[in-house]
Amino acid sequence: MLKFLFDTIFMVKVAYNDAPQPWQLGFQDGGSPSIEGIVELHDQVMFYLVIILLGVGWMLGSTIRKFNSNHNQIVHKYHNHGTLIELIWTITPALVLIAIAFPSFKLLYLLDEVIDPVITVKAIGNQWFWTYEYSDYVNDTGETIEFDSYMIPDTDLEPGQLRLLEVDNRVILPVDTHIRFIVTARDVIHSFAVPSLGLKLDALPGRLNQTSAIINREGVFYGMCSELCGVLHYGMPIVIESVSLESYLLWLSSQNSPPEQHEVIVGSLLGDMSAVKPNFCHYKSFYVQRIICHTENTAMLELADKCDLGSRG
Template identity: 95%
Template sequence: MLRFLFDTIFMVKVAYNDAPQPWQLGFQDGGSPSFEGIVELHDQIMFYLVIILLGVGWMLGSTIRKFSVHHNQIVHKYHNHGTLIELIWTITPALVLIAIAFPSFKLLYLLDEVIDPVITVKAIGNQWFWTYEYSDYVNDTGETIEFDSYMIPETELEPGQLRLLEVDNRIILPVDTHIRFIVTARDVIHSFAVPSLGLKLDALPGRLNQTSVIINREGVFYGMCSELCGILHGFMPIVIESVSLESYLLWLSSQNSPPYSPLQKPHQFPKLGNPWGGIGTPSRGKRFYSTSSSSIDFATSSNEEPLPPLHPWFVTGLSDGESSFIISINQRGNGWTVRCSYELWLHTSDLSLLHRLQSFFQVGSVNLRKSRPMASFTVAAIDDLFSVIVPHFTNYPLQTQKRSDFLLWAKVVELVHSGSHRTESGLLEIVSLASAINRGVSDKLQTAFPNFTPYKRSLIEPCLSGLSPNWICGFTDGEGCFDIKITARGSGSYHQVECRFRLTQHIRDKVLLELFISFFGCGKVYIRSNNKAGDYTINNIPDATNILVPFFDKNPLHSSKLLDYLDFKQVVELVKSKQHLNPEGLSLIRTLKASMNNGRRAKD
């Protein structure tokens, strides 16, 4: 309150000191109640210390002065006992010690108490960096948020960054929240210490130490390893950044684990309790992570009944259109990590389809992207990939050239699953396989593994027997497009309406596009002028009425493209009955056209 008044009257901004200063003697500014307690105890003890120093100093000084040979010629040879003074100098220190012991023990037990923590962070000391784990947040694939934190070397420092203190990945924590630190080490003894927060805890291999902290203001708090742990002991700093709860949730959702749904606004969470108050918060971190299906789901908004499970061929067809088989190889410390994942991205209006995909596979998670209206179904746990995803696409093989990506990717999954990515030769083989998938491997990897030999992709030869109606359905949900084109003819007296259905693919799948002609028994393949893609197209009314509409009526689409199809079908019927020749019919077609595809998305 006083500080607030001071700030308002003098219009000053208080700058806190949360990092060591050159030649500093005093404390840094406290950022937690426990550190304030420590400073208070220090001040109390300092009071006794000064009194004793003065008392003892005065006695010593006066003894030297008064009883020197110059002042006193008589030696007090037999004056060697004084019961009273001996009692005084024994009992007084005992009383002083008791006076110090009470506040000291009080603080000691208070610091030891871990009061109903909302967030647990595990800090693991390594030679010579820290690893942090946010174990509260487990996504559907069983992964937690985990990252390494290395010091930024002097040569890479940016203006404003502190030398030997700045790290690449900070610990991000919310203010005014009960936080528990669990501290351990992987190799030798380290010590996790952040002075401003009153944190100092030894990190012992094979042992878990715990402590709690409440950060009572936003800021960046610097600390260092405080147990001599080897040659780079002085180069493994700790940085804790405390932010508002909202920013913390945003940060969480930007981590690899699935984000909380943006439909659950952070401010809906209850305000967190006061620092030393015994009442904990009712919400635990895990709750932020539910990715429940939301009200914007297109398919569930009209009826609440559970939808039937997806057909395996539909899943393969959709994957042929929209999925990616991803391998990422990254340097971590001295070694390399290999991560495999299967991802399928759709517009958020198809969130329910992603959830159906999740219940089809019974693994993986559905995540929303913050920046764009996109959502993904992701499987990243290696066991799930090995025992669910690979078998599915082996039994129901992809029909596009994506299958050759899948075949290479499946080999990598097998290698990682068997653990051979930890061996030199296994890693080399993975790099060789990865170099043939999608866009290949990065320049960094190429320089790190100069002698890898890229695998040859196998050419997939699609055949008509592989195309089932369910596959076509899934593929259309991914790559299909229904659109309407209205062209004025004869100086505007007559309008031609073209109803067009297209399936678009990269030119490498030209053979597949041509197979669609045999499958539907109609249509044509047009190669685009840039020679990079082709379109299988049905654009005449008889084929649309006799073949296309009956097909998609019998095999309904599962994504929001179904709505486009229904509008398309209506236009086909209007054109078939020549309604487009009269103004009312034409304006109805224009309205339908405007609400299709991008028009529908824009309205959402």
């Protein structure tokens, strides 16, 4: 019942357009500034590549057509070196590479730089599932939000779900929030990749890699482990669900709560904010305070005051 309520609430107005489509040749619909920058750089590079392809193709075709033994009997005659043409075909490619390099360096810097994130999510690769930790949030008992995410077998799929892409536990994140992803692995090398968000980071045992993203719309974003990691490599899908800030905070409040409170907490997602106040106050985190300071919801601001989480001031 709990899973049905969560699916019903979070799947409203969500279209499955952030996953691979049959016969798809282009990028998936972008859901973050990162992938938008990647697509823009791709289009810019393709502009130069098309011009180069047409130019080189025209020269090659002209050479084959004009300089062959049937039309030109001096095809094998030695010619003097042309200094000008050699300078042109040396300097021009260098200028093209410079024109491509500068925007790519800028994008690479923006993708790698992680400045003042609001939320940190740790993704741990295992054979063959993912473990996620929301280590920013610690309640009064010292527990953090942590769960495993397994692929749903074909026999358990419901109508409308995507084969080999659905998981039992999704990563829930708020929109318009700076999120840091820390990626590692417990056994072999994995890779955390969500194409529609522009995320791809190697998960190496004993090492932490990080990247960041800002999800700019609500939706469901699908990814996969993109590093061959064993016989069940295909069984490590990644599903990130972006929700509104208020829904995210309410989801936080439902974690680590007693089972008898689940129905009440899920019901609060429909509007009854008071039902989750006691459990929400467990997460007295600086990060929760920062999230609160970005919301316009009056009820959430009142909740922050009652939990002594601070205010906008």
